[in-house]
Amino acid sequence: MISNAFRFLIGAVCLVTVPGVQAAPRTTNLWWLPENISVHGEQIDHIFYIIFWMCLAVFVGTQIAMIWFLIKYRRKPGSQSVYSHGNNTLEVIWTATPLLIFLLLGAYGQKVWYEMRQGGVPEGALVVDIVAEQFGFHFRYAGPDGVFGQTDRALMDGGNPFGILPDDPAGADDIKVYNEMVVPIGRPVQMILRSRDVIHSYYVPALRLYQDMVPGKEIDWVWFNTLKGANLQIACNQLCGSGHYKMFAALRVVSDEAFDKFLKERGAPATKTASEAGENVAALKGADTGDTL
Numbered sequence: 001m002i003s004n005a006f007r008f009l010i011g012a013v014c015l016v017t018v019p020g021v022q023a024a025p026r027t028t029n030l031w032w033l034p035e036n037i038s039v040h041g042e043q044i045d046h047i048f049y050i051i052f053w054m055c056l057a058v059f060v061g062t063q064i065a066m067i068w069f070l071i072k073y074r075r076k077p078g079s080q081s082v083y084s085h086g087n088n089t090l091e092v093i094w095t096a097t098p099l100l101i102f103l104l105l106g107a108y109g110q111k112v113w114y115e116m117r118q119g120g121v122p123e124g125a126l127v128v129d130i131v132a133e134q135f136g137f138h139f140r141y142a143g144p145d146g147v148f149g150q151t152d153r154a155l156m157d158g159g160n161p162f163g164i165l166p167d168d169p170a171g172a173d174d175i176k177v178y179n180e181m182v183v184p185i186g187r188p189v190q191m192i193l194r195s196r197d198v199i200h201s202y203y204v205p206a207l208r209l210y211q212d213m214v215p216g217k218e219i220d221w222v223w224f225n226t227l228k229g230a231n232l233q234i235a236c237n238q239l240c241g242s243g244h245y246k247m248f249a250a251l252r253v254v255s256d257e258a259f260d261k262f263l264k265e266r267g268a269p270a271t272k273t274a275s276e277a278g279e280n281v282a283a284l285k286g287a288d289t290g291d292t293l
Ligand SMILES: [Cu+2]
Pocket: 132, 133, 134, 135, 199, 200, 201, 236, 237, 238, 239, 240, 244, 247
């Protein structure tokens, strides 16, 4: 009979040796936060560091006080115990001080949260429709017409993960990509987050961004803007089934030229009007198709 320990060992060995099923290993900042590449990340990190340094100061201060008291009031021959029945002034001070700190932190956090989630998506944001399913991510960009084909949740299935209405002409040129999301540097990106089956999540630590994707719900208020180019990984951070461990997609943050090239390869430039796009496609056909990165 195979022991549980042996089974665990085999599982662990498979997990780290079978290529393509484990998340990409971190190579930088291994012992700290991954490098931030998002505009909001700076504010989130700011709050993180305020809380971190405050906790560190309180921890070190209380440890020093404790050790000092242990030594100063240790048992000595002839020393007399003093009995205390509390001190109302001290009680008020050490209750009110943390309360004030927490209220200020809460207010500051709420301000950042409002800007990130409730303040509205900036004008001109690139919209990406994202559908999660067991076990991968589908990404959709509006085609040359700049308009997404309309969708119906009831039509979502393996062949049509977005549930695009078949008779909507706007959907014919939509650009669909599986497990790869590409966005241009420094342009706001609005995400339409949906799920086809169970709860998944869109999680990119370098963007300091985490949002659950809930079946039956269309989450359209999440957006981000990047500070620099990067090759990242979008991980599902909800235990969504037996294949959860292999549910991740690439996120490439690239130059405008590389982004246009990506759209061209998979359809046509998505941000132009239909006539402009027509000209673009014609121009591209005649152009040297060498690497324009
Ligand atoms: Cu998942």
